[in-house]
Amino acid sequence: MADVLVIIRIYPEEPDSDLEDIVERVRRSLPEKVVLRDYRSEEMGYGLSSLLVGFTMPDSEGVLEELEEALRGVDGVSEISVEHVTRIL
Template sequence: MGDVVLIIRIMPESPEIDLEDLKSRITSAIGGLHDIREEPIGFGLKALKIAVVVSDAGGESDAVEARLNDLEGVERAEIVELTLT
């Protein structure tokens, strides 16, 4: 088995969400985090894009996505890209 790089877009609930606090909570919740960036969406709203390396074992990517969706202040987290390392 190898590893998979997940690129995940995280949409905050509103433009008022403190992105630095959200980044900190994401870092605490997710192991294997390699990068986190802000991506302007419009009307003051910014999404976060993160790169996470996980095992390609079944269900691992779904578990990461579910943990992110459970974080307070996250409206939606979705995998937008997936590639083998």
């Protein structure tokens, strides 16, 4: 079975949130089969920033939904948006 790369945008609850702290909380909340590969902060304007985070996971039913649920439960995360999904070899 192939893996997928998923890029998710994470919006913090507060404009002055420590994004590195949010990334560490995200790492601790990941489902077993999901790996955080890379991330970067991105300025959105008006002093607001979001995180673009790359995850790899098996291409099996329910794994992405499990990840989305885990991310929504992370303290400091306001909302998430799946930006891109692609199969990787």
